[in-house]
Amino acid sequence: MQNIKANNYPIYFNENGYEALNSHLKENKYSNLFIIVDTYTNEFCLPKFLPYLETELTIEIIEFEAGEHNKNIETCVQIWNVLTELGADRKSLVLNLGGGVVTDLGGFVASTFKRGVDFIHIPTTLLSMVDASVGGKTGVDLGNLKNQIGVINVPKLVLIDTQYLETLPQNEMRSGLAEMLKHGLIYDKEYWEKFLDLKAIDFADFDELIYRSVEIKNEIVIKDPTENNIRKALNFGHTLGHAIESFFLENENKQTLLHGEAIAIGMILESYISLHKNLINESEYLQIKTAIKAIYNDVVFEENDIEPIMELLIHDKKNEYGNIQFALIEGIGKIKINQSVENELILKAFQDYKS
Numbered sequence: 615m616q617n618i619k620a621n622n623y624p625i626y627f628n629e630n631g632y633e634a635l636n637s638h639l640k641e642n643k644y645s646n647l648f649i650i651v652d653t654y655t656n657e658f659c660l661p662k663f664l665p666y667l668e669t670e671l672t673i674e675i676i677e678f679e680a681g682e683h684n685k686n687i688e689t690c691v692q693i694w695n696v697l698t699e700l701g702a703d704r705k706s707l708v709l710n711l712g713g714g715v716v717t718d719l720g721g722f723v724a725s726t727f728k729r730g731v732d733f734i735h736i737p738t739t740l741l742s743m744v745d746a747s748v749g750g751k752t753g754v755d756l757g758n759l760k761n762q763i764g765v766i767n768v769p770k771l772v773l774i775d776t777q778y779l780e781t782l783p784q785n786e787m788r789s790g791l792a793e794m795l796k797h798g799l800i801y802d803k804e805y806w807e808k809f810l811d812l813k814a815i816d817f818a819d820f821d822e823l824i825y826r827s828v829e830i831k832n833e834i835v836i837k838d839p840t841e842n843n844i845r846k847a848l849n850f851g852h853t854l855g856h857a858i859e860s861f862f863l864e865n866e867n868k869q870t871l872l873h874g875e876a877i878a879i880g881m882i883l884e885s886y887i888s889l890h891k892n893l894i895n896e897s898e899y900l901q902i903k904t905a906i907k908a909i910y911n912d913v914v915f916e917e918n919d920i921e922p923i924m925e926l927l928i929h930d931k932k933n934e935y936g937n938i939q940f941a942l943i944e945g946i947g948k949i950k951i952n953q954s955v956e957n958e959l960i961l962k963a964f965q966d967y968k969s
Contacts (some may be wrong), residue, residue, distance in 0.1 A: 615825055620832050621839050621961050623768045625748065627825065631773030632666040635734065637667045638770060644732070645705040648697065650720040655712040658781040659738045663711055671707075678719075679703040682863060683869070685715045685754050687763060687897040702908035707732050707770075713739035713786075714746030714873065716734050718761070721752030725767040735769045738778035740790025741874055744797070744827040747772050749845075758855045758864035759929050766840060774828065774927030776821050788909060792851075794823065795906065796881060799832040800847045803947030805830070810905055818953040835931065847949040849941045854960070855880025857926040861919065878910040887955055888942040890962070898946055920964050924957060 615627040617634070625633045641645075647669065651660055656677045667673070676696050678689050697706070708731060710720030717735045724733035736749040753764015779787065791809075798806025805826055808815065815823075831848065838845035859876035864866040882903050889899040915923075927938050937954055944950040 615821065616893075618825075618828060618832055619666075620748065620772075621750065621768060621836055625772040625774065625828060625832070627774050627821070628776065630641050631736075631771075631775055634771055635666075635773055636668040638734070639667075639671070639707075642707070642732070643705065643716055644671060644707040644879060645703055646701065647673045647707050647709065648676055648700070648702060648713055649673065649675050649709045650678075650693065650698070650716060650723065651711050652678055652684075652713075652716055654680040655716060655738050659711055659778050662777065662781075663736065680715070682715055682755070682873075685719050685755055686756075689719060690723050690754060693719075694727055697723075697727055702727065702731070704731060707734070709736060710747075710769075711736045711738060712742070713737065714742040717742050717747045718752055718764070719754055721767065721769065722754055722764050724764050725752055730767070732770050735772045737772070737774060739782060740779060740787050740824070741793060742790075743774050743776070743824055744790060745793040745831065747774070748828055748831050749848075750839065758860045758928050759926075760860055762929070774824070776824060785872060785875075789872040790872030791909065792877045792881070794827045796848075796851055796877065797827045797873075799881065799885075799902065799943055799946055800850050800941070801830045801834065803945075806946055810901070811885045812909065822833055822950050844949075844951070846939070846941050846951040850943060850949060851877045851881035851884055853880065853927065853938065853940050854883045854923075854963075857923045858913075861923045875910060875913070878906050879913055879967065882967055883960070884940060884942060886963040886966050887940065887959055890959055891942060891953070891955075893942055893950060894943045894946070902946070915964060915968060920961065924960060 617630060618625040676693055678684055708720060708724040710717045710733060717737055721733055723732050735747040737743045750766045750768040752767055756762035759844045795809055834845055834847060855877040858879055859871055859873060862871045885899050885902045888894045938956050940953040941949055941951045942953045
């Protein structure tokens with residue numbers, strides 16, 4: 615697979631990525647090397663990764679507890695302290711080996727330590743390969759509010775090796791698949807249609823589907839690196855999806871949802887809103903709803919869940935001047951950004967989801 619040129623950094627795939635990584639290590643005079651992992655990737659992915667590494671640098675492994683609930687500033691403080699204790703300096707290199715939590719948090723830690731040290735992403739989940747590791751967004755949650763603290767800062771390179779997907783449970787694969795579905799819905803109708811019958815997909819060709827998904831996200835980000843315009847398209851399904859994810863994260867009586875599971879619901883809800891704003895027709899909406907519900911289990915919403923979910927919308931990062939902003943689809947494969955949506959229509963979307 616050819617590498618993809620992103621904004622000031624390359625994205626490499628499989629074997630080419632390790633060659634590029636080792637060349638980068640040889641060409642740059644780093645003082646030492648830190649690999650940030652969580653408990654899961656330390657056990658299952660690090661043993662696969664280390665044999666590829668060709669360097670005489672001192673390597674330190676920094677591990678934190680896996681899970682979205684640890685993607686916070688407290689974890690960052692702990693890692694900044696460890697970096698300091700182990701002698702990290704401005705010429706250190708940070709490798710983030712893991713899923714979206716690791717790449718988001720590790721990128722933020724590196725971007726802010728001593729006003730910024732170089733970092734590289736090696737995503738190990740489908741979600742981080744097609745979304746979190748691409749585009750330069752880094753950050754952590756503020757309480758249960760998703761990605762409230764962070765900076766946009768690009769890595770030196772991204773290395774996507776799909777062998778790490780062998781370590782994933784099925785629910786994590788489905789979580790990443792949601793972002794791939796989104797890329798089709800907002801940008802490429804033909805790509806979306808490949809997922810309408812999952813049984814027909816030859817998963818020997820799954821690398822090509824991942825490649826196209828990364829390509830789509832990268833094409834959008836290149837046009838708008840700082841999310842002032844078209845990059846907002848990537849938020850389709852995320853306005854309501856993030857609020858749902860946050861609500862389930864903080865509520866002890868609810869089972870925590872994976873990111874993609876929440877986004878899948880958000881895409882159905884926001885497709886319903888698109889329908890009632892006359893941006894898509896009913897057959898398109900039913901196709902979207904049917905396809906997504908065939909992949910993801912229904913989530914039960916009680917009557918008293920909806921109001922606190924809607925209250926969380928006011929904290930969404932995309933809001934401007936106090937107004938909640940949606941990215942809605944305008945036909946499959948097209949997007950319309952900066953859309954205001956009345957509460958009554960959001961309530962109807964939840965009612966339709968439950969029906």
